[in-house]
Amino acid sequence: MSTGVRRRMGVEERRQQLIGVALELFSRRSPDDVSIDEIASAAGISRPLVYHYFPGKLSLYEAALQRAADDLAGRFVEPAEGPLGARLLRVMGRFFDFVDEHGPGFSALMRGGPAVGSSTTNALIDSVRQAAYDQIIAHLGVEEPPARLELVVRSWISLAESTALIWLDGRRIPRAELEVQLVHDFAALAAVSAAHDEQMTAVLRRVLKNEPGSGPFGDLVARLIALAS
Template sequence: MSPEARREDLIRAALDLFGSRAPELVTVDDIIARAEVSRPLFYRYFSNLRELQVEALKTVTEGLIDGLAGLEEGPPETRLRAAVRGLIDVADHYRAGYVALLRSGSVIATSETDAAIDEVRNRAVELILGALGVSEPSPMLLLTLRCWTAVVEGALLSWLQERSVPREALDGWLVDQLTVMLSATAAHDSSVPQMS
């Protein structure tokens, strides 16, 4: 196995473990057992556990950005539903990692992971602006979209922990939230487009 492939294998092992428990509860021993490698081999690729945790969580954020990129053709609402479904899929796949990324006070949080989360948020805003055909958004529209991304993050955190809402209803409900928020904003800013 090439060095890059081995490194990716260790990250995959960590992410697999994050699927069943919080990243801060996963040890080096857990990871080397899952990856079927020795401790010295682990330390050849990562100087410590924290470095691997950060790299693994950056993989989650890259997956979220890739999930956002999965736009379908059609009207803005259809395209955004597909993007939100992509986010839900990635958040669900990396449940514990996603929760650790967004949970306030997580021991895994670093300036690097915070920057990666901001990149996901910014990509979500860009995606919506593109779907709406807006190249120069007003400050109020930007504020609305940033608030909506916070709604999505909060909803996904709750859904991942409680599963009280059927998955099939989640994407439509979140896009409907955006539609209502845009309507409310348009009442205060005539430059704000409506979803159609």
């Protein structure tokens, strides 16, 4: 972050700098607690100049959320190589990297922050969820997801969000354990759905066929067997 050093920038360069400064501040504290004066000071410009590029704090906040949303959506991108369980575990690692680094910003994105209820904020949240959904469906290799598969994937994405928000409140459970648990949750949701639907059964069988016993899904099976014995 720049600290009080003024230099000439082009319009777009200055806008991007202000978005970056705001996002960094929002990542450390609640956006409600960050003032325009702080953003201006950190960017090395005057308060009136901030308003030259953004009409108000809300517009700057929404621009920062857009960058955060793009970053978060990108965390779900994963090469379609290897067992699904290992892929999901890597995705969860990157997802929690973002949550860990941008705690207040992540909370603001998911809960709306100062822009709660605004169409812009809601659209950003929906875009992240849709990007995550599209990635998971692609990894499952299903072109036209049946209704129950859509329910499983969207429910799992919501579960990952709520788990991360709860984890941020004190970080009482080791992060690595939650990452594995969420991958197990995906398998469990899919298995319950498969018990009620033939299409889901076919999807799950195809996925499990390529899963090693040492992977996250194999680990879940071993844990369940141990519980039942």
